[in-house]
Amino acid sequence: MTMSRILSAGLPKPSYNIAWILVFAGLAGLYVPTYWDLIHGIWRLEETAHGSIIFLVFTYLLIKQGKGLFELAYAPSNGIGISLLFIGLLLYVLGRSQDIIIFEVGSQIPVFAGTLLLMQGTASLRSVWFPLLYLVFMVPLPSFVVDSLTGLLKPWVSSIAVEILYDAGYPIARNGVIIMIAQYQLLVADVCSGLNSMFSLSAIGLLYMYLAGRSGWVYNGVMLASILPVAFVANIVRIITLILITYNFGDEAGQGFMHGFAGIVLLIVAVMLLFILDSLLVRWIPVARPISITKV
Secondary structure, eight states: OOHHHHHHSSBOOOSSOHHHHHHHHHHHHHHHHHHHHHHTTGGGSGGGTHHHHHHHHHHHHHHHHTTTGGGSOBBOOHHHHHHHHHHHHHHHHHHHHHTOHHHHHHTHHHHHHHHHHHHTBHHHHHHTHHHHHHGGGGSOOOHHHHHHHHHHHHHHHHHHHHHHHHHTTOOEEEETTEEEETTEEEEOOGGGSSHHHHHHHHHHHHHHHHHHTBOOHHHHHHHHHHHHHHHHHHHHHHHHHHHHHHHHHOHHHHHTHHHHHHHHHHHHHHHHHHHHHHHHHHHHOTTOSBOOOOOO
16 A cells, blocks of 8 residues: 555544535635625516525435534545546636536536545535435526426427317317417417426435435436426416416406416425325335435
């Protein structure tokens, strides 16, 4: 064993690590301006407002999972840590200087991961892997992706909602993404396409799987594959709810408070569907049981 490995492997944690204070100060200096811009920028938009919730969940998980972080053996991984930190800082500089929000926000993942590897080691990264992964949902989708998928989803969800209500006996028809019911006309806007709800509900689905803590490749595979279909179905329910509100209570009700209420309906339906699917899989798949974690 070389001298460098002896020094880096299993060293006791310093009793008072000034380096961590400097690291926290440096990270705050980097990302406080970023979050200030997010709070006063895209997080005010309906389609990207979920970013603030993702940040709160990330903070909660990081505090919960990182309680014993500083109790781990001091065994830094310099090579991978430096590489990740370099990539993250490069993305941050490009994103901040060129106003590329995807790079700026996304740089947090390699920066945080690289910092943990350099300061503590791979064990620390394993202990908080999910909170770091969860930051992916804070990164806004590229505009060309949003435009392409929105253009595909809007006619699809409009058609399904109209077919369901038409079969139920309602006087409804559509022309493209314009839905006509009785004397009312409703335009299925971009935000109602379901793309952003799929993105945010995917975050909820993964969080549900993580907190449920069940084992088994079949269970996790089915749950993971079901997240997007569940989000799609929940969005159809949301659109149908808005159509029925407009039909029964008028256009003002459909565009006012009830419009926000329909968003709550979407969330409730999605969580209920995930809960039902989880309950069924637990019965059908014997290995789908909570993972027991034994501390050693």
